[in-house]
Amino acid sequence: MASKIHILQPDLANKIAAGEVVNRPASVVKELAENSLDANATRITVIVKDAGKALIQVSDNGDGMSEEDAALAFARHATSKISSVDDLEHIRTLGFRGEALASVAAVSHVELRTRTANEDVATCLKLEASEIKERSKYPMEKGTSVLVKNLFYNTPARRNFLKSRQTELKNITDTVTRMAIAHPEVEFLYVSDDEIFLDLKAKPIEQRLVDVLGEKHFSSLVKLHETTDYMTIDGFIGKPDFARKNRVDQFVYLNRRFIQSRMINHAVFHGYEHILEKGAYPFFILNLILDPQRVDVNVHPSKLEVKFENESNIYRMILSVVRKTLAVNNLVPSVTFRSEEGGTETDERLRFRPTAQENWPTTKIDRGRLAGHGVTELDRRDFVGGIEKGAFERLFDTATMSPPDSQSQVGAQAPNNVLEHTSVPEQTMPDGTMGNRAIWQIHNKYIFSQVRSGVMIVDQHAAHERILYERVLANFKNSMPTSQQLLFPQTIELSANDYLLLKDLMPHMERLGFDMRLFGKNTVIIDGIPGDVRIGNERKILEDLLDEYRNNEHATTTDVRDNLAKSFACRAAIKSGDRLTPTEMLSLIDTLFLTETPYVCPHGRPTMVKVSTDELDRRFGRTG
Amino acid sequence: MKFTVACSELQKALTKVSGVVPSKSTLPILENILFNLTKNQLRLIATDLEVSISASIEVKGSEDGVVAVPAKRVMETIRALPDVQLVFQADAGTNKIKMITESGEYNLVGEASEEFPAIPQFKSEDQLALNSTLFRSMINRTIFSVSSDELRPAMTGVLVQLRGPEMRFVATDGHRLVRINYTGQTKSKIKKELIIPAKALILLARSTEEGESTISVDSTHIQFSLGNTTLTSRLIDETYPNYESVIPLDNDKKVSVSRDLLLASVRRVALYSSSTTHQVRFSVKKNEMKVAAEDVDFGGEAREKIVCSYTGDELEIGFNGTYVIDILSHIDTPEVVFNFSSSVRAAIITPAIQRENEDVLMLVMPMRLNG
Numbered sequence: 001m002a003s004k005i006h007i008l009q010p011d012l013a014n015k016i017a018a019g020e021v022v023n024r025p026a027s028v029v030k031e032l033a034e035n036s037l038d039a040n041a042t043r044i045t046v047i048v049k050d051a052g053k054a055l056i057q058v059s060d061n062g063d064g065m066s067e068e069d070a071a072l073a074f075a076r077h078a079t080s081k082i083s084s085v086d087d088l089e090h091i092r093t094l095g096f097r098g099e100a101l102a103s104v105a106a107v108s109h110v111e112l113r114t115r116t117a118n119e120d121v122a123t124c125l126k127l128e129a130s131e132i133k134e135r136s137k138y139p140m141e142k143g144t145s146v147l148v149k150n151l152f153y154n155t156p157a158r159r160n161f162l163k164s165r166q167t168e169l170k171n172i173t174d175t176v177t178r179m180a181i182a183h184p185e186v187e188f189l190y191v192s193d194d195e196i197f198l199d200l201k202a203k204p205i206e207q208r209l210v211d212v213l214g215e216k217h218f219s220s221l222v223k224l225h226e227t228t229d230y231m232t233i234d235g236f237i238g239k240p241d242f243a244r245k246n247r248v249d250q251f252v253y254l255n256r257r258f259i260q261s262r263m264i265n266h267a268v269f270h271g272y273e274h275i276l277e278k279g280a281y282p283f284f285i286l287n288l289i290l291d292p293q294r295v296d297v298n299v300h301p302s303k304l305e306v307k308f309e310n311e312s313n314i315y316r317m318i319l320s321v322v323r324k325t326l327a328v329n330n331l332v333p334s335v336t337f338r339s340e341e342g343g344t345e346t347d348e349r350l351r352f353r354p355t356a357q358e359n360w361p362t363t364k365i366d367r368g369r370l371a372g373h374g375v376t377e378l379d380r381r382d383f384v385g386g387i388e389k390g391a392f393e394r395l396f397d398t399a400t401m402s403p404p405d406s407q408s409q410v411g412a413q414a415p416n417n418v419l420e421h422t423s424v425p426e427q428t429m430p431d432g433t434m435g436n437r438a439i440w441q442i443h444n445k446y447i448f449s450q451v452r453s454g455v456m457i458v459d460q461h462a463a464h465e466r467i468l469y470e471r472v473l474a475n476f477k478n479s480m481p482t483s484q485q486l487l488f489p490q491t492i493e494l495s496a497n498d499y500l501l502l503k504d505l506m507p508h509m510e511r512l513g514f515d516m517r518l519f520g521k522n523t524v525i526i527d528g529i530p531g532d533v534r535i536g537n538e539r540k541i542l543e544d545l546l547d548e549y550r551n552n553e554h555a556t557t558t559d560v561r562d563n564l565a566k567s568f569a570c571r572a573a574i575k576s577g578d579r580l581t582p583t584e585m586l587s588l589i590d591t592l593f594l595t596e597t598p599y600v601c602p603h604g605r606p607t608m609v610k611v612s613t614d615e616l617d618r619r620f621g622r623t624g
Numbered sequence: 625m626k627f628t629v630a631c632s633e634l635q636k637a638l639t640k641v642s643g644v645v646p647s648k649s650t651l652p653i654l655e656n657i658l659f660n661l662t663k664n665q666l667r668l669i670a671t672d673l674e675v676s677i678s679a680s681i682e683v684k685g686s687e688d689g690v691v692a693v694p695a696k697r698v699m700e701t702i703r704a705l706p707d708v709q710l711v712f713q714a715d716a717g718t719n720k721i722k723m724i725t726e727s728g729e730y731n732l733v734g735e736a737s738e739e740f741p742a743i744p745q746f747k748s749e750d751q752l753a754l755n756s757t758l759f760r761s762m763i764n765r766t767i768f769s770v771s772s773d774e775l776r777p778a779m780t781g782v783l784v785q786l787r788g789p790e791m792r793f794v795a796t797d798g799h800r801l802v803r804i805n806y807t808g809q810t811k812s813k814i815k816k817e818l819i820i821p822a823k824a825l826i827l828l829a830r831s832t833e834e835g836e837s838t839i840s841v842d843s844t845h846i847q848f849s850l851g852n853t854t855l856t857s858r859l860i861d862e863t864y865p866n867y868e869s870v871i872p873l874d875n876d877k878k879v880s881v882s883r884d885l886l887l888a889s890v891r892r893v894a895l896y897s898s899s900t901t902h903q904v905r906f907s908v909k910k911n912e913m914k915v916a917a918e919d920v921d922f923g924g925e926a927r928e929k930i931v932c933s934y935t936g937d938e939l940e941i942g943f944n945g946t947y948v949i950d951i952l953s954h955i956d957t958p959e960v961v962f963n964f965s966s967s968v969r970a971a972i973i974t975p976a977i978q979r980e981n982e983d984v985l986m987l988v989m990p991m992r993l994n995g
Contacts (some may be wrong), residue, residue, distance in 0.1 A: 471900075482901050483992040484944065485968055487798050488865050515992065528968075531901030531944070531991055540775065587899045594922070 011130050014076060014106035015155060020301040021103040024162060025052025025151060026171035027302065028108075031100035032146050033179055036060035038081060038093045039144065042202065043187040046176055050193070051168040052151060053159075059145035064116040067123040071135075073112070074127060076102040091292050094257055099301060104148055105130045107155050111147040113138050129154055173197060177212055178258040181251055181285060184208035209236065209285070221283070226321040230313065231290035233321050238283030240272060240326075240600075253287040254295060260304045264288075267315045271322030286318070327596070439585050445576035447585050454612035460585075461576050462601035463592045468532065469569035469602040470595045472512060476561050481513040482531035490526040490538050491519070498546045499524070505549070508564050514542070533572050544571040566602045625661050625689025626713040631705045631725075633681055634712075638699055640679040640853050641670040643827050645695045653739045656692035659714070660737075661685050669743060670695065675824045676743045680852040689716055692735035698723075701730055744856060746847050748840035750814045752786070756837045756850055762793045762804055763829040765954045765984070770822045771797035778862035781819040788813055794867055800947050801867060801987040802954070808981035819864055820846060824857035871987060872970055875963035877939055879908050880976060881932040883960045886913070887952040889928045893917045894945030896926035903991050904945035908964070909938040917945065941967045942991040951986045968992055 008016070022028055029046055036044045039062030049055040065073060072078050079098030082088060088096070104110060105127045115122035126134040152159035162168055169192060176198060180188045184205045190198035200211050210218045221236040238249075252264050264286065272282045296307040308314050440448045447458040475481040494502060499522040502509070509516060513530030529538045548567035574580070580588070592598045592607065601607050638657065646654050649672070658669040664685045669678040691714040701723065702710075711724040719734040763782070771779035776798075785792040789812060793804045818841060828848055838849045841859075848855045890904060897904055897917035907914040913932040918925045941964060951973050952960065959976030973986045 482903050482942065484799060484901075485970075485989040485992060487796060487801055487867075487870050487970065487987070487989050513992075528992060531898075531903060590922075591899070 010076070011106060014102055014130050017076070017099060017103050017106070021097075021099050022107060022151075023158070024171060025056055025168050026175045028052065028056050028104055028148055028151065029058065029172050030175045030179075030302075031095070031104065032056070032058035032148075033176070034094035035100065035146075036062050036144065037179070037183060037186065038095055039063045041143065041186060043189075044179075045189040045191070046172075047191045048169070048172055048193075051165045052148075052172055053162065053168070054149065056148040056151065057145065059143065061141060061143040064119075064142050064144050065114045065123070066116055066119065070112055070114050070123045070125055071132065073101050074105045074110075074125075074130065074132070078102065088298065089293055091297060092255070094303075097298070097301065101146075102130065104146075107158070108151045108153065109149040111149070112144070113140060113146075114144040115140055115142050117142050178251060180208065180212055181205075182253050182256040182258060182287065217283075221285075222325060224286070224321060224325040226317065226324075228317065230294075230310075231288055231317065233286060233288055233318065235284060235286035237268070237285075237322060237325060240280075240282065249283040250281070251285040253285075254297070254306055255289055255292065256287060257297065257303065259297075259306050261306065263308075263311055263315055264318060267318035268322050271319050271326060284322075288314070288318075439582055439589075441580050441585060443576075444579050447580070447589065449585075449589065451610065454610055454614075454616065456608055456610050458589060458592070458608045459576075459601075459606070460578070460580065460588065461573055462605055462607040463588055463598075464573035465569040465601045465603075466595050466598060466607055467569075467588070467591050468573055469565050470597075471532070472565040472568055473561070475513070476508070476511050476565070481511065483513040483515050483528035484531050484533075485515065485528045486526065486538065491523060492526065492539055492542060493521075493523050494543075494546070496522055498522075498543075501546055501549065502542075505560065505564060508561055511561075512564065512568055530568075530572070541568075541571050569602055625659070625691055625716065626687040626711070627661055627664075627666060627683040627685040628709055628711050629666070629681070629683040630707060631702055631710050632707040633683075634710065635702045637666070637668050637679045637681045638702060640831065641668045641677045642695060642699055643830060644670045644672055644675050644677045646672045651741075653692060653735055653741070655695055656735055656740065657695045657698065658690065658692050658737060658740045659712075660690040661688050663688065669740075671741060671743060672823075673741060674821060675827060675855065675857045677827065677853065677855045678743065679854075687713075689714060690737040691716075691719055691721065692737055692740045693721060694732060694734065697732055744845055744858075746840065746845060746856060747842050748847070749842050750816065751838060751840045752809070752812045752814055753836045753838055754791075754809075756831075756833060756835055758806070759837055760829050760831075762791075762806065763825045765804060766793045766795040766802045767822055767825055767829065768950050768954060769795045769797055769800045769802050769986075773797070777860055778819055778864045781821045781860040782825055783864045783867075784818045784820055786812065786814045786816045786818075788815060794864070796865070796867060796987075799944070799989050800951065801871070802951075803867070803871070803985045803987075805983040805985075806981055807983075814841070816841060817864070818846060819860035819862060821857055821860055824855060828855060870970065871985070872965055872972065875965040875969070875972055877908070877934070877936045877962075877964040879913065879932050879934040879962040879964065880959055881913055881930065881962065883952055883955055883958060883975075885930050886915075886960070887949065889915050889930055890945055890948050890952065893926045893928055894949065896924040897945050901991065902945045903942050903993075904948065905940060905942045905993065907938070907940040908932065908934050908936075908962075910935060939964055939967065940993065941971065942993045943971070943988055944991060947988045951988060955984070955986070 021031065025048065029048070029052065033044055033046065036058060039060065041060035041062035043061045045057070045059045047055070047057040047059075069080070077098040078101075079096060081093040081096045081098075082091070101110075106129065110125075110127045112125045112127075113122045121137045122140045124134075124136045124138040125132055152162070172192075173190070176188060176190045180186075180198065180200050184207075185202050187202050188198055188200040189196070198212070200208060203211070206218075209221070220239050222239065224233065224235045224237050226233045250265060250268075252259055252261055268282060268284050268286070294309040296309075297303050299305045299307050438450045441460070442448055445460065447460055447463075449456045449458070499518075502516075502524060503518060506516065506518070513528070513533075514526065515528030517525045517527065519525050524542075526538050526542065529541070533541055545564075545567050548570055549563055574588075599607060641657060645657065649655060651673075654672055658667075660667040660669065661683070662685075664682055665680055666683045666685070667678055667680045669676065671677075693714075705725065708725050712721070713724075714721045714734060719736055721732050721734045723730040723732075766782050770782060773779065779796060779798065783792075783794040785794070786809075789807055789809045791806045791809050791812070793802075793806075795802050824846075831850065831853065833850050833853070835850060840847045840849070844859055844861070846857055846859055848857075893915045894902060894904055894917060896919055898919050899922075903917065905914075905916045907916070911932060911934055913930050913934070914927065915930070916925075916927040955973070955975045957975035957977050961974050961976050963972040963974070965971075967990060970987050970989055973988065975984055978984060
């Protein structure tokens, strides 16, 4: 009986392997360009035709190969990059598996020209389906040039699975962009169908980013850097107002290798947690530099996924460095309208990120809401003891100013305009002219206020939440908070779960301003409540607080205090539906602007929206 | 229904009842005042279902009847008219109302009287007479510390304890408490405890009529009659917290201080307190009281020193400044006495000299000081 099992023919094996490494034109570009980088190239040219289906050519001025090496390069498991098992633990090159060229050659017509510094002329090899069909000599500069023609000509299934021309081209563009960002010291020229898409000179990273992303986009970034014994994190993160509704603009590099890691993305998102609207994703570029021994990049042939030795450590580091960077930089989101933002992009950007346009933050105004029923203009005489007239108009205007020149913004820490202005609040009003500061509460929910360039709408609950949240966090750090003692201590019976939770939280609750005694049998006695809790709500606040804490616990992994602060702020804040006096409203808004992040509530929803007079004019047809 | 009346007379009567008319009610009929004419007696009734007021005036009646009249419009019309004679007539079938003066005619549409909620029938069990000036003064000095917390309804009213000759008013919101004992009710034999809703008491305190009020109580309602005006209110059917047990008896640090000086001082200093906690610090040492506040958010700070008479140990204690201002504003003797124990225990404030037959005690819970 003939044996059923037999060893596959090498060309068949190569075709199968090619499926893992080379699955679209962009992967060919990636493999070839990585080879160029590993060969110490300082100039890489990528030329594609018909989105890589007709031709992919990657040329470099790197080390090149001798004739023997060149022939061997196309054999399976042929590599110059590692030689022992030990090397696998210390990988410092982008490639090492010895598969790329073999895989590419298996599914296309390849032409290789290469010359080392020691040779006079270049070796030229032509291959078809892994077989060398032609050898010749060819004069050219030192370096290597690989031409890949008719990709997937012999695997029709694969060829049919290629996406549209635009999609494939976009993938190639993304691939080149990713490498260009990671290697600013290398010149990149990227040509598609005789059109130059990218022509990047070797420049410092900042300039490279301007070239790749466009100046406007670059100006929205802040630099990030952190070094520890374990690893170094370098990069740039976007200001929250440049956040997108999808995840296109995130670049994570590990030792300058582009990788994808949900863990790292999550850590960064987490860092933005309080200042980004739900569903928005921040832009960021991160390069993690860590000992190759502490990470396994050999998880998948395409090496997009990696396995870290200590994930939680890395998570925490990224989270804290992102938080720190956000905290020391200006984080003011401006509320702008699509039409105002649209045309200001540089041409480069428009061409390379056609999807980005749709994702500018926009704010829709419900015109009916403005029609005014339920709006009462409050008596001006009520405005007593306020803050200097126009204080917050000024603030807000500063906040929405377009960022200054790109170069000056990054590197130097952007000054925090808001805090600068409010650090010297004025308690008195010079002449009692509060006139410009009209303020209304509508539907007992939103506060409308006239500001110099339009109308500001504040969500009273969200605003108060932000204030309480920051106050609580400050209380945790600083001295003991005030605690209003109760005449009738409140005895509250809790469920066993709540009781245990409260027991754990006791020390933190004290820092909040609660004065409590655990009485046993799931009973707790409240002797005092935080000074800023509205009177008579003790029991409810405590119960809601525990509920909210539990909810948050499921949703996030934030630390106890943060969660507690958030829960407390949410529960103790004025609700929508609470009527406010003008004095309260003014105090609320003024206090809001004293917070570190006045523009979003702790849950990430915006606290205020500004509608500019221009926008109103436009909607009323008063343009021009 | 038809009657003739002087505008000023009608306006006086309307003013008495209009305070109870709710401005926004889920029951629109409550925004009316019921006019009920029997011979020459016009009775006006308004209610918000919890509190009802009725007032009677003499008119020149020519046709009996009853109709519900839109409160706001009739009030404003009468107020805008000079003091002229007014003929008021209403069609019993259509409820169309016509008010005629010498020079004008005003038509409005009323509601059927059947729509108007019936005023609770009152079966008086216990009655007592009370000087209305004294009564108003008791109300005014307690009502400010009533709680607005709907979750603890007992504390949204004033506890009135009738113990024969002794009458006691108590109000608290859990942060401060006022207790006034009056022992001059020599004639009364009633022993009862009632919780009267704040709204009813506010309406009573607003009236300016002099004389003896008659108070009648049954199990669910209380009724106050003064002259030709009657206010009926539902009682709060809850158990009042055991306030006696929380009034400390051993506060031995007695500070005697001028009420005017201290009130003025706290008012000024409180301007610099945090806008959310209103915390004001008091430090007392031998014959000196320091009042201080700090606003961490906005960076303001104020300090004052006043003379007091005190010989005990030094003590520092914090209060919500608003509470202290409230309390001092409701004591009318030149000197007040603070009785402290420690910085986390209740402080008791009393007038230095009590009025005749009276014992006033005000209590305020401190704020634990930060630091």
